[in-house]
Amino acid sequence: MAQGNIGGLAGGMGRFTELRQRLLFVLGALIVYRIGCYVPVPGVNPDAMIAMMQAQGGGIVDMxxxxxxxxxxxFSIFALNVMPYISASIVIQLGVHIFPALKALQKEGESGRRKITQYSRLGAVLLAVVQGGSIATALQNQVAPGGMPVVYAPGLGFVITAIVALTAGTIFLMWVGEQVTERGIGNGVSLIIFSGIVAGLPGAVLHTFELFRDGSISAISMILIALVVAAFTLLVVFVERGQRRITVNYARRQGGRNAYMNQTSFLPLKLNMAGVIPPIFASSILAFPATLSMWSGQAAGATWLQRVANALAPGEPLHMIVFAAMIIGFAFFYTALVFNSQETAENLKKSGALIPGIRPGRATADYVDGVLTRLTAAGSLYLVAVCLLPEIMRTQLGTSFYFGGTSLLIVVVVVMDFIAQVQAHLMSHQYESLLKKANLKGSSRGGLSRG
Known part of the structure; x- marks a missing residue:
């Protein structure tokens, strides 16, 4: 018994030691990332850059x-973050469901998935070069309030230097994210984005309290902000965990020629299968005119672009309507790409499964498609509410709400995934220790019986 207690204690200590090492690795990687956020690209005046961004805020740049x-x-070396990698991954993921060659590559197993991952990395590098070159070229002619030039020495040398620095920063963050996924806990890329969003939260909270102390925000507004944050967090957790389980019966032969035993299982369909992809796509497209208007400045022929950007500015009625319509459209589009009802019905038919009351084949596909359509409609309306209500609070009520809908979704989903992986890690080690104890007891009983 003493040996069993010692073995269990040692197993528990080993379990927590490994978990602590993984958590420390994640913490160290995030500290390195935060330090790199303060290393400026060579040739840029950081003070002038911050002043210009504060004066010309808006558009996709703020997001x-x-x-x-x-x-x-x-404009640090991590200015592009992992966004090029995420954009490339989304494009490749969409391509897998559109192009037969990529779809066949995915079905090859681990080797195919590695090739697809490699394509995402190459696409991220290309996007980083294009985005870095575009931003560096636009910054050369920018002047901060007070007449300070943003770039010390504009020219081809600065553009090449900025492209190399920004691309290298993106590649380094991709590598850090993969290392965190392999050696730490959780998805490394998601944790990097999560830490970037949360990094600005303390400053936003202090700014809100300063506004309250100055009288710019009333006590009722402060209470309203706290209630909205809590309600939105609970709503996101509830919806992201929500599933519609379709009952599926499997007929399995138990013995003899005509003896069968039915097994019941479920086909789980998430309420929000599209995740945060629709808000990201919609925000990027809507913010594009504002971004072009900001970089074009007072250039000739840019007047119409500025009018379009003003009409699509956050808080404007046209922005609300277009944003909601694009979120709903992208939700249906992305869900249709990632989930094939016909393929699911064929797989159920091949495995001898059927939905009670529904005939196999085409009828099953139509039934699943109908359920999925209703779920997507509800999920898209949930995304619209989460994304627009904070914007209405900022623009119409004058409240200071740091989290936007997309960032709030990312933060809550990443935290939920992180907690789930920590629990899964602890449970796996617990099962291992139980198996070791069972083997130990079995061998000791065998030894006594032989004696």
């Missing part, structure tokens, strides 16, 4: 700056 933890406003 990407939040994701990068302020690195874009400082």
């Amino acid at each position: 990407f700056n939040m994701f990068s933890g302020g690195a874009l406003h400082r």
Whole structure:
């Protein structure tokens, strides 16, 4: 018994030691990332860059700056963050469901998935080069308030230097994310974005309290902000965990020629199968005119672009309507790409499974497609509510709400995934220790019986 207790204690200590090492690895990687967010690209005046960004805020730049933890406003080597990698991964993922060659490659197993991952990395490098070159070229002619030039020595040398620095920063963050996924806990890329979003939270909270102390925000607004944050968090957790389980019966031969035993299982369908992809796509497209208008400045022929950007600015009625419509459209589009009802019905038919009351084949596909359509409709309306209500609070009620809908979704989903992986890690080690104890007891009983 003493040996069993010692073995269990040692197993528990080993379990927590490994978990602690993984958590420390994640913490160290995130510290390195945060330090890199303060290393500026050579040739850029950081003070002038921050002043210009604060004066010309708006558009997709503010969203990407939040994701990068302020690195874009400082134009550090991590200014692009892992956004090129995410964009390339989304494009490749969509391509897998559109192009037969990529779909066949995915079905090859581990080797096919490695090739697809390699394509995502190459696409991320190309996007980083294009985005870095575009931003560096646009910054050369920018002047901060007060007449300070943003770039010390504009020219081809600065553009090449900025492209190399920004691309290298993106590649390094991709590598860090993969190392965190392999040696740490959770998805490394998601944790990098999560840390960038959360990094600005303390400053936003202090700014909100300063506004309250100055009288700019009333006590009722403060209470309303706290209630909305809590309600939105609970809503996101509830919906992201929500599933519609379709009952599936399997007929399995138990013995003899005509003896069968039915097994019941479920086909789980998430309420929000599209995740955060629809808000990201919609935000990027809507913010594109504002971004072009910001970089074009007072250039000739840019007046119409500025009018379009003003009409699509956050808080405007046209922005609300278009944003909601694009979220709903992208939700249906992305769900249709990632889930094939016909293929699911064929797989159920091949495995001898059927949905009670529904004939196999085409009828099953139509039934699943109908359920999925209703779920997607509800999930898209949930995304619209989560994304638009914080915007309405900022623009119409004058409240200071740091989290946007997309960032709130990312933060809550990443935390849920992180906690689930920690629990799975602990449970796997617990099962291992139980198996070791069972083997130990079995061998000791065998020894006594032989004696």
